[in-house]
Amino acid sequence: MEVLQTHKGEVKAANKYIGKNIKIREDVKLVQGKGHYIDDLELPGTLHMAYATSTYGHARIKKIDTSKCFTIPGVLYVVTGEELKSRLSPFMEIATPPSGNLRDYPLAVDKVRYYGEPVAAIVATDPYIAEDAAELVDVEYELLPVVLDGEKSLEQDAPLVHENIGSNVVWKGVWDLGDTESAFDRADLIVEDVVRTHRYASVPLETNGMVASYDEGSNIITVHSVNQMPMFSLPLICAALGIPPSGFRMIVPPNVGGAFGGKIINYTHITLVSYLTRILKKPVKYVETRTENITFGTHNNERIYHVSLAARKDGKVLGVRMKAIDNCGAYPRYEPAGAVIWAQVVPGIYDVRDIYVEFIQVLSNKGPTGPVRGYSRVQHNFMWERMMNALAKKLNMDPTEVRFKNLIQPEKMPYVGPSNTIYDGGNYPASFKRLLDTLEYKKWRDLQAKSRPDGRLIGIGVAAVIDSGANNFSQIKIINKDFPASGNSDVGMVIVDQFGDIVARTGTTDQGQSHATTFSQIVAEVFDTDPEEIKFQEGFDSISNIWAAHSGAYASRSAVIAGTALYYAARNLKQKVLKIAQSIMDEPISDLDIKNKEVFSKVSGKKIPLAKVASVAWSDVGLLPDGIDPGLMSYAIYKPDFKFNMPDERNRINNTLTYSYSIHATVVEVDPETFQIKILKHVVISDPGTIINPLVVEGQEMGATLHGISAALSENLVYDDDGILLSSNFWDYNVIGAKQMPDLELLQDVTRSTSSVLGVRGIGEGGGGPIGSIINAVEDAVTPLNIKLISSNISSYDLFSLNRKNEVI
Amino acid sequence: MSGKQLVNIEINGKKYSAEVEPRLLLVDFIRDTAKLKGTHIGCDTTSCGACTILLDGKSIKSCTMFAVEADGSKISTVESLATDGKLNILQNAFWEHHALQCGYCTPGMLMSSTFLLSRNPDPTEEEIREGIAGNICRCTGYINIIKAVKDAALVMSAETGKEK
Ligand code: FES
Ligand code: FES
Numbered sequence: 001m002e003v004l005q006t007h008k009g010e011v012k013a014a015n016k017y018i019g020k021n022i023k024i025r026e027d028v029k030l031v032q033g034k035g036h037y038i039d040d041l042e043l044p045g046t047l048h049m050a051y052a053t054s055t056y057g058h059a060r061i062k063k064i065d066t067s068k069c070f071t072i073p074g075v076l077y078v079v080t081g082e083e084l085k086s087r088l089s090p091f092m093e094i095a096t097p098p099s100g101n102l103r104d105y106p107l108a109v110d111k112v113r114y115y116g117e118p119v120a121a122i123v124a125t126d127p128y129i130a131e132d133a134a135e136l137v138d139v140e141y142e143l144l145p146v147v148l149d150g151e152k153s154l155e156q157d158a159p160l161v162h163e164n165i166g167s168n169v170v171w172k173g174v175w176d177l178g179d180t181e182s183a184f185d186r187a188d189l190i191v192e193d194v195v196r197t198h199r200y201a202s203v204p205l206e207t208n209g210m211v212a213s214y215d216e217g218s219n220i221i222t223v224h225s226v227n228q229m230p231m232f233s234l235p236l237i238c239a240a241l242g243i244p245p246s247g248f249r250m251i252v253p254p255n256v257g258g259a260f261g262g263k264i265i266n267y268t269h270i271t272l273v274s275y276l277t278r279i280l281k282k283p284v285k286y287v288e289t290r291t292e293n294i295t296f297g298t299h300n301n302e303r304i305y306h307v308s309l310a311a312r313k314d315g316k317v318l319g320v321r322m323k324a325i326d327n328c329g330a331y332p333r334y335e336p337a338g339a340v341i342w343a344q345v346v347p348g349i350y351d352v353r354d355i356y357v358e359f360i361q362v363l364s365n366k367g368p369t370g371p372v373r374g375y376s377r378v379q380h381n382f383m384w385e386r387m388m389n390a391l392a393k394k395l396n397m398d399p400t401e402v403r404f405k406n407l408i409q410p411e412k413m414p415y416v417g418p419s420n421t422i423y424d425g426g427n428y429p430a431s432f433k434r435l436l437d438t439l440e441y442k443k444w445r446d447l448q449a450k451s452r453p454d455g456r457l458i459g460i461g462v463a464a465v466i467d468s469g470a471n472n473f474s475q476i477k478i479i480n481k482d483f484p485a486s487g488n489s490d491v492g493m494v495i496v497d498q499f500g501d502i503v504a505r506t507g508t509t510d511q512g513q514s515h516a517t518t519f520s521q522i523v524a525e526v527f528d529t530d531p532e533e534i535k536f537q538e539g540f541d542s543i544s545n546i547w548a549a550h551s552g553a554y555a556s557r558s559a560v561i562a563g564t565a566l567y568y569a570a571r572n573l574k575q576k577v578l579k580i581a582q583s584i585m586d587e588p589i590s591d592l593d594i595k596n597k598e599v600f601s602k603v604s605g606k607k608i609p610l611a612k613v614a615s616v617a618w619s620d621v622g623l624l625p626d627g628i629d630p631g632l633m634s635y636a637i638y639k640p641d642f643k644f645n646m647p648d649e650r651n652r653i654n655n656t657l658t659y660s661y662s663i664h665a666t667v668v669e670v671d672p673e674t675f676q677i678k679i680l681k682h683v684v685i686s687d688p689g690t691i692i693n694p695l696v697v698e699g700q701e702m703g704a705t706l707h708g709i710s711a712a713l714s715e716n717l718v719y720d721d722d723g724i725l726l727s728s729n730f731w732d733y734n735v736i737g738a739k740q741m742p743d744l745e746l747l748q749d750v751t752r753s754t755s756s757v758l759g760v761r762g763i764g765e766g767g768g769g770p771i772g773s774i775i776n777a778v779e780d781a782v783t784p785l786n787i788k789l790i791s792s793n794i795s796s797y798d799l800f801s802l803n804r805k806n807e808v809i
Numbered sequence: 810m811s812g813k814q815l816v817n818i819e820i821n822g823k824k825y826s827a828e829v830e831p832r833l834l835l836v837d838f839i840r841d842t843a844k845l846k847g848t849h850i851g852c853d854t855t856s857c858g859a860c861t862i863l864l865d866g867k868s869i870k871s872c873t874m875f876a877v878e879a880d881g882s883k884i885s886t887v888e889s890l891a892t893d894g895k896l897n898i899l900q901n902a903f904w905e906h907h908a909l910q911c912g913y914c915t916p917g918m919l920m921s922s923t924f925l926l927s928r929n930p931d932p933t934e935e936e937i938r939e940g941i942a943g944n945i946c947r948c949t950g951y952i953n954i955i956k957a958v959k960d961a962a963l964v965m966s967a968e969t970g971k972e973k
Contacts, residue, residue, distance in 0.1 A: 023904060030912030031900040031919065033847020033887035040846040128832070205851045205859060205913040205947045257849070257913030258947050290852035512911030512948050695907040702950035703910065730856030730945065738938040738951040 469762015
């Protein structure tokens with residue numbers, strides 16, 4: 001197996017197919033309704049599973065009576081936590097003890113810990129029957145006090161979410177970077193503030209779904225699911241089921257209806273359908289309802305920051321100290337990864353080196369958190385953007401001026417940050433200036449000033465964020481040094497089949513990122529052949545397809561890591577083609593090249609079709625030159641060199657390979673009577689690095705912006721004081737629609753990434769930029785009302801109440 | 810469950826008849842009885858529009874109607890739009906503008922837009938936004954969808970102009 005290290009600058013600027021606006025091939029089948037999504041899969045004899053879920057936030061289960069379920073014909077099996085407790089092992093935890101000892105099963109065991117937690121699962125011949133029967137599960141509960149707030153969860157007498165670990169703390173750690181003491185000594189002023197991020201979710205339009213089937217002959221369980229990290233999840237599932245990984249096959253269908261992080265912790269459902277199919281010997285299918293998806297399909301971490309920021313009078317930030325309390329809900333699952341992943345963006349986009357962070361992640365009686373677009377960095381980026389505004393306010397400076405004072409300068413690139421992250425290029429100040437010019441910042445400021453006497457509330461906000469991509473799993477070793485994953489890797493495979501067709505595969509999955517199109521462009525570049533001619537195999541299969549242990553579509557890694565692997569595989573294969581062609585054509589290899597599926601001589605002009613070489617390589621193998629194996633098939637596993645590959649004693653590590661930035665500027669107007677918030681203008685500038693396909697990059701940027709706007713102005717998972725989720729469907733949990741989405745102006749300043757082989761940066765997540773720019777803009781708009789905002793979510797109702805109470809939210 | 814009822818529904822020009830439970834949702838009839846999987850399900854509260862189809866020419870959310878209520882009606886789903894694999898003008902505009910990513914909302918978006926354009930061949934941007942207000946897309950940010958519908962309207966009117 002060949003493991004390749006980073007080679008910089010391999011693909012030069014003058015690309016022929018990389019960077020071209022090639023129409024997306026996947027779109028053709030999808031506009032005809034011809035995609036293959038999980039819910040479309042109908043295996044013969046499939047049974048359907050439905051959950052009965054908890055109606056309380058925290059309660060002891062005294063008794064579960066499932067006998068009534070069987071009064072409905074078609075109900076075949078009902079399982080509760082009591083049964084699972086003795087048949088399954090609890091899921092592995094990332095954290096070490098004590099919190100590593102908490103017990104997590106697919107169904108609630110002994111007590112329910114959040115509203116909507118599955119307590120029983122019913123399997124029936126038909127999904128309607130399964131849902132009917134779920135209604136008949138009779139649970140006797142003894143109510144327990146709930147703890148919902150992160151800070152309250154740390155109090156001495158707080159109810160314990162998992163009694164056996166003795167506290168509600170999942171993990172805590174300290175980043176003591178540089179010398180904050182001296183920074184604070186040198187400061188002209190200290191700004192203290194509290195910043196909170198709210199709970200929301202990714203809610204892809206397709207919910208989580210999975211179908212498990214069991215083959216008795218081979219003793220293999222096959223699961224088709226939408227899981228985003230199949231090879232990360234597989235060992236977790238097998239350990240819970242007590243079966244060897246060889247007895248488990250994981251398949252991801254070619255089409256997944258969006259994910260945005262929300263399709264990772266679904267391994268609990270996968271484990272359960274796998275358990276059931278082994279008992280029932282028939283395929284078992286589960287597709288989340290939307291209500292279930294909003295209730296437990298992955299929430300974003302709520303976080304409270306208490307920050308002190310030391311600065312000079314001129315706006316230069318010298319140092320910052322903070323305590324962050326992160327609320328991960330009732331079960332950590334992929335957590336406490338989020339308790340270190342924020343550290344990918346420790347200083348934000350600013351040149352600040354003296355930073356002290358105390359980070360605590362705690363449990364609560366809310367739904368489980370996990371990756372949500374911009375996982376864990378959104379919160380940290382938001383904190384920086386709020387603090388920059390707080391500093392500006394205190395100094396009576398323009399918030400853009402404060403940022404200019406602190407942005408990392410281009411001559412410092414690649415910039416090794418205080419925690420050893422290596423920011424891989426870009427010109428932040430120039431981009432920021434271009435953004436403000438495009439927005440016509442000054443014009444808006446003038447209009448704001450002029451219109452205030454008339455009672456108009458116009459506000460302007462900016463936010464600059466880092467969108468880190470292609471993660472380094474070694475950062476998890478900060479939490480658990482024995483955690484068996486580090487670095488990152490993915491695989492690419494290219495075949496020239498016996499008919500001369502070029503076929504590509506990677507280990508990653510697709511959830512709408514148009515991999516078939518973009519990956520074909522990479523292979524097309526190497527073979528100098530129209531991307532249309534490159535075939536791409538979609539979908540993931542742990543038995544019949546290729547993969548690396550880190551394969552999957554998460555953490556903005558596919559283009560950077562799988563793309564590089566594919567590039568290497570293509571390059572290697574091209575060499576083999578030329579070697580064989582050399583003997584067929586009787587020309588020196590140095591004279592040969594490939595173009596449009598033909599091998600040609602640059603000297604004699606002679607050419608032969610690729611199909612001819614393929615026929616010799618695959619079938620007419622007697623003609624192969626000595627020492628060359630039959631076949632035209634090449635694969636490469638690429639492992640990036642992060643340079644600071646492992647965490648040191650101060651938790652310093654280069655946590656991801658690429659660091660794209662984006663800066664958002666928003667102008668809002670708040671209606672002085674109804675407090676309705678309207679976006680008048682929104683401009684974004686970013687540096688995605690080398691672009692493979694502009695349509696795809698632009699699409700990701702628009703999508704990430706939508707998520708941010710919707711999170712800031714609408715989406716909010718609201719629990720009442722008893723821990724009941726009040727916003728559990730699309731009426732109460734409002735994702736914005738076409739009428740609320742403003743027009744966007746997208747700008748790009750493209751520089752190659754200094755860290756990635758192809759020069760590309762991972763850009764899928766966006767870093768939550770609009771959240772900061774919108775909250776800053778709204779606060780700016782309501783300056784005359786003297787309203788202070790704390791949270792990452794604001795509604796007209798909030799503004800109305802704040803104005804009446806003159807409180808903060 | 811209560812007795813099954815016979816329903817006859819014509820979908821994309823083909824007749825389907827089946828004995829179904831009165832509570833069977835139309836979307837499940839389309840997906841599971843007629844086996845047309847292009848129509849999707851994205852919610853359980855009539856909010857997302859992924860299941861949008863045309864029923865006797867009018868756009869409806871097929872998760873919000875029982876199959877028995879559609880007895881005797883004519884339905885068009887996303888599968889009816891292309892002819893022999895050739896995309897129609899609207900589909901082509903979606904492709905041209907990359908008005909989709911994961912494609913899960915797309916069938917519903919196309920059907921809502923088809924209905925809009927059938928009533929209003931020259932919609933303003935505001936009218937397009939209104940026309941797809943019942944359809945959620947979590948991937949694209951809607952902007953390219955709006956562009957695609959606008960563009961399709963232009964191409965369609967140019968084509969009708971030509972015909973005249
Ligand atoms: S599935 Fe019909 S509106 Fe959502
Ligand atoms: S394209 Fe994914 S929901 Fe619209």
